[in-house]
Amino acid sequence: MITQNDRIKLARQFIEAIPHSRALGMSLEQIGDGIAIISMPYDERLVGNPATGVIHGGAVSALMDTCGGAAVMSHGDAPVGTATIDLRIDYMRAATPGQRIRARAECYHVTRSVAFVRATALDDDDDNAVASATGAFTFQRAKGA
Numbered sequence: 001m002i003t004q005n006d007r008i009k010l011a012r013q014f015i016e017a018i019p020h021s022r023a024l025g026m027s028l029e030q031i032g033d034g035i036a037i038i039s040m041p042y043d044e045r046l047v048g049n050p051a052t053g054v055i056h057g058g059a060v061s062a063l064m065d066t067c068g069g070a071a072v073m074s075h076g077d078a079p080v081g082t083a084t085i086d087l088r089i090d091y092m093r094a095a096t097p098g099q100r101i102r103a104r105a106e107c108y109h110v111t112r113s114v115a116f117v118r119a120t121a122l123d124d125d126d127d128n129a130v131a132s133a134t135g136a137f138t139f140q141r142a143k144g145a
Helices: 004-017 019-023 057-073
Strands: 027-032 035-040 047-049 079-081 084-091 101-110 114-122 131-138
Touching: 004 019, 004 027, 004 057, 019 057, 027 057, 035 057, 057 084, 057 101, 057 114, 057 131
Parallel strands: none
Antiparallel strands: 027 035, 035 101, 084 131, 101 114, 114 131
């Protein structure tokens, strides 16, 4: 049987194994029971518009996708693997230049083979989201589970 500590360890390994997560400087802040928080520092290499200094939406998208996968990996039904099936992101505003962006994702429902996730991306303004997302991820269970 896979314990909660095992799930957390798997989720951490999942994030650390993804090359773009390392390249974007993603850092796991919190994980457990189907919830993950991952942050990404401001980096001028990720700016989409040099005139404004705003981080490119693709970097925000990658952060939210990775956070969603981590939330799935930490779910109590003990998946051993996941991949994104579908991810819809709504961008509400540009992230403030110079500020760290963090994503919080929650795996709120699972079926036999699909996990459903909600996520939000924020900068220092906790009351004004940068983006929100909903997604579906594969839910690969251990053999015999």
